[in-house]
Amino acid sequence: MRIQIGKSRSADCIAAAREASQEALRGADAPTFALVLCTDQYDAVALASAVRKVLGDIPWAGCSAAGVFAGTELLLQGLVIALFLGDDFLVGVGMGGPVSESPRAAGRAAVAEAVSKLPPKPPGHRRALIILPDALSGNPTEVVRGAQQEAGAGIRWAGGGAGNNLRFVKTAQFTQGHAYQDQVVVIAFDAREPFGVGIQHGWSPYGPPSQVTKARGATAVELDYESAFEVYRRTAVSRGDSLDEQSFARFAMTHPLGIPQANGEFVIRDPLSVDPDGSVRFIAEVPDGSLVRVMEGKRTDLLDAAAGAATLAREATPGAVGGAVVFDCVSRYLLLEEGVQDELARFQNALGAGVPVVGCLTLGEVGAMGGGVPQFHNKTAVVVALPG
C-alpha cells in the first residue's frame, strides 16, 4: 500500500480539484481509494462535484478541516488528495447520522456500512478504521463508542473531527461523491500488514487535581463543588496567572483539562467557553467523578509528542511505510503558530524522509491511547502509518 498525494491552493473548487487530482494521479497505477481533505473556504457541494468529476470511478471520502497538509507543507486554503495505491488492501466506506440526534447509533451505522463494503476479512489481514465525525454536531465521544461497539476489538483506530478554522459554523463530510453535514464517515481498511497508529499530545499537569463534582455531557458545571471556571481561575492564580471570562479563551487554548488514565496518561479535553453560571464547555464529554487536572503544554513537549506519535506509528508498522495520515489538533497549530511547521517536520522526520504524509488540522482526534479501546481526544496528534 502506498499513497500518492496531490494538492492545490486554488480557491476555485474546479481548479483545486483538477490541480490536486492531476498531481496525485500523475503516474498513479490503478488507485483503489482517495482520501480527500480540504479547508473550509470551499463550497463543499461544489467541491464534491468537482472532485467527483476528476476522480471518476475512484472511491473517495474525506472531510473539511481548518488546514490541510501534504508532507510539511501546510495549506490554510487548499485541497489535498491522497490516492491509495496497491493491491494489498481493501477499503470500504460508510456513513452514519445525523450525529446530533443519536451519536452512538451514527457511529455504529457508519462502521456497519463500511465493513459491509468489505469482503470477509481474509485470515491474517488486519483491519483499521478511520473515523471522521462532524465534531460540531452531537457528542463525538459517543460516536466513537458506537463505532467501537459495532466493530469490536483487535482493530487499529484513528481519525479526527471534521472541523473548520475554529469559527465553529459548519463542517463537511465527503462520501459517495457528495458532501454532507451532521454525519460521521468511516473508512475501513483490511490489509495484510497492520496499520501503525501513534497518539500523543505532550500536555502535562499544570494544577492540582480537581474532582468533577457536577458534569453535564461536555460541560463541566462544577469542579470541587465550585464553578468550573472558578477552579480554573484559582489554578491560574496559584501559578501567578490572572484569569477572567474575557481572557479565558486564550488561557484555555494553552490549558486544557486532563482526564487521568490508569496507565498514567491523560485524555485531553479542550475548553471552548465559559457559560454565565461559571460552567465550562468542552469539545467532548467530561466524566463525572474523575479527578481532572488543568494541563499545560510546552512547545517542545508538543513537538516531541508529535514526533513521538509518528515514531509510535512508524514502529507499529512492520516493514516499509507506504505513507502516513496525520490528524493533528487545530489548537496545536493555534498554539504553535509558525512552529507548526516544525511539528510537520517532526512528523515527517519520524516517519522517514520520502514517506508521503497527508493530514489535516482537526477538531478532536480519535485513537486508542496505550492500546485498548479508542477514545475521542483533544489537542492531540494521531499518526497512522500505512504499511508499505
Added chain:
Amino acid sequence: MEDHGADAEHKLTEERLALLSVLQELTVAALDLLDPDRSADDFLDRVAERLGCMVALWLQSDAWGQVGLLGASGLSTASRQLPLPERPEADLPYPELASPGLVHWSVPINDAGPPSSVLLLYFDREPSLPRQYRGMVDRLCGVLRTALIHRRLFARTLDSERALQHERDFSSAVLDTARALVIVLDPEGRIVRFNRACQEMTGYSFEELRGAHFWTRLQPPEEAARVKRNFAVLAAGQGHEQYESHWMTRTGERRLISWSSNVLRGESGTIEYVIGTGIDITEHRRTEQERDQTFQREQQARARAEEQERRSALLAEASGLLTSSLAPKDALRSVAALTVRRFADWCAVDLLDGSPSPQRITEARSEALRATALARMHCALPDLEAAHGPGRVLRVGEPEFFPEGGASLSLGCVRDGQDLAEVVEFPSWISVPLLARAHALGALTLARMEGGGRYGQADFDLAQELARRAAMALDNARLYQQAQMAIGLRDEFLSIASHELKTPVTSLQLSVQGLMRLGRTGALRTAPVETVTHSLEVIERQAKRMAKLVNTLLDVSRIHAGRLELEFEEVDLAALVRDVAARFAPELATSGTRLQLHADRAMPGVWDRSRLDQIFTNLLSNAIKYGEGRPIEVRVEGDSVMARLEVRDQGIGIPAERHARIFRPFERAVSSRHYGGLGLGLHIVNQLVERMGGSVQVASEAGHGATFTVELPRRGPHASPAAEPPAHAGP
C-alpha cells in the same frame, strides 16, 4: 539521588491520583447501573477506556447455570450474537479474544452462589498499570456487587411497578372501554377515577374534576344536599345501593343517571373507595314518558272516539225518533227517555205555546235517579222570571251550561219524604233552547245527579245538537200543521169563492135568459118597460157584485205579490167616513140598523183615498153584516199625529181565541154557511192599514159585539215617529 527521590515521589503521587480518579470516575459511572434500563455496555466502555483494556466483559450466570452477557466493551455486534458456554471464562467464542498474547483479569463480582457475575478484562499485552489496580478493580467490583443488588432490586421494583401500572392501565382500559359510567370516589366523596364514558357524557376531563366533591361539580344544586347525605350513608357502608340522580354536563344539560354503587374495603375492613356504576337513562326515561303520553293520548282519543260514537249513536237514534213521527211531542217524549238512558239522569222538555207559562211536554228520569227517589218527586215548571235555569233559557233563548254545578240549581225538583221535603240538586246540568227560525220554541234540560259524572263541552255540544234537531222536528211539525190548516182554509175559500161567484152568475144568467126568451118570441118589443128595466138592474147589480168579488181577489193577489200601489193625497177622514156612511144608507135601512156617526171634526191626513174608503167600507159592511140590526157607532178622533177610526157594533162578537186569526186570509170568525163573503175583508183591511203605517185592533167578546179600531199616522206611513225619526237639520 534527591531528584530521583522527588521524581519517584511525584510519580507515586500521580499514580495515586490517577488511581483515585479512575476509581471515582468508575464508581460514579457504576451508579448508572442502578438503572436496570441502562446498558452495562456504557459502564464497561468507561472501564476499558480508563484501564486501557481491549475488551471488557461482564458475564452473569443465572440460577440454572445459564451464562449471559450482561455487558461488553470491545465486542462487535456480530460477536455479541454468539452463544455462550455454560461455564463462564471457559473458551469464550469471541474472535476479539483470539489474538495471541492477550492478558486477562477475572474479577468476581459476587461470590455467594448463583446467580454469579464476573468481570473479565482483556489487555493486548501485560498492562503497564501500577500493582494497586488489581485491588482497585476488586474494590470496583464490590461497588458493582452493591450496584447489582440494587439494580436487581430496582429491576424487581420496576417490574412490580410496571406490572402494577399494567394492571392499572388494564383497569383503566377496562373502565374506559366500558360504556357504563364509572366513577370512583374516596370516602369523602372526592373523585378518584372518572372513566371515559363519564368524560364523554359530561364534557369534563378527569383532570378537571380530580379531587373535587362530585356533588359540587356534577349534581344540580337542588339535589346536592340530598346526594351528599345519601353518599354519607353509602360511605358508611349502609344502604342506597340503587338510586337515580341527575348530573349536569359542562354545557348545562341535565342527564338522568341510574346508579348502582358499591364500596371497596381495605384489608382492615374500612371503606377505601365508593364505586358508582351508572347508566344514562335520560333518553330511555324520555322515551318511556313519551310512550306513556302517547298511550294516554291514544286512550283519550279512543275514549273520545267512543264517546263521540256514543253521542253520534244517540243523535242518530234521536233523529230517527224525531223524524219518524209527525207528532213531535210524542217524539220528544221518546227522545227524553232515550236521553236519560244514555246521557242524563233527568231530562225535561218545556214548550212555549204562546200561553203565559210553558208547557212541560215530558220529564224523564233515569233508573239511578228513580232508585234514589224512593219517595215521590215533583218538579215544578220553569219560572220564566228566574235568573238561571230552563226558565231563563226559555225567556232569552240562550243555553246555559253548568258542568261543575257552579250555579247548582234545584231545577225545581223536590223529593217528598214522610216528614220532610228535600230539594233535589243536580251538580251538573245543561239547558238548551229549542230554537227554530230565531224563535225559542221551548227548552231541553238535562241533568246528572251526584256521581253521574260532570258534563263537558262535548256534552254541551251534543245537547245543543239534540235541541237543534228537536226544534227542527218541532218546527217542521208545526209548519206541517199550519200547512194543513192553510190547505183546509184554501179549500174552504175556494168553495166559498165559487159559491159567492156562482150566486150572481146564476142571478145574471136568469135575467139574461129571460131577456133572450122575450127576444126570441118577439115579446121583447111588447114587454113592459118595468120588466125589462128590472132585469137589466138585476144584471147590473150582479155584475157589480161580481166585479167587487174579483176586485177583492185582485187586491189580495196584489197584496201577496207586493204589487199594491197606494196613491197618497190629502184626505179628510171625517168627510170620507160621512160620505161612505151616506152611501150605506140603503143597506142600513134595509137591515134596520141605526148608525151613530161621530165624525164632525175634520181629520185630514196623507192617505190613499180609495183604499181608506175600502177600509171603512169593509168595517162598516161587517158591522152591518154581523151587527144583527143593532146600532152601529162610528167615531173619528185623533191628535196632531194620529187619526183614529172606531167602528163598534153590538152583534155576535168574536171569541177571544180567534182574535189573532181574523186578520189572516181566508179566516173568518163565523161559519161561511151562516154569513156570506170571501173572508178576505179584514185581511185586506189589515194589510191596507199596515201599508199606510197604521194598525188595526179588535176588541170583542162572543155575543157582545165587536169594536175595530184603526189608527193611522196623519203624515203618511213614512212620517210615523216610530217608523222614521225626524230628520235633523244641518251637519
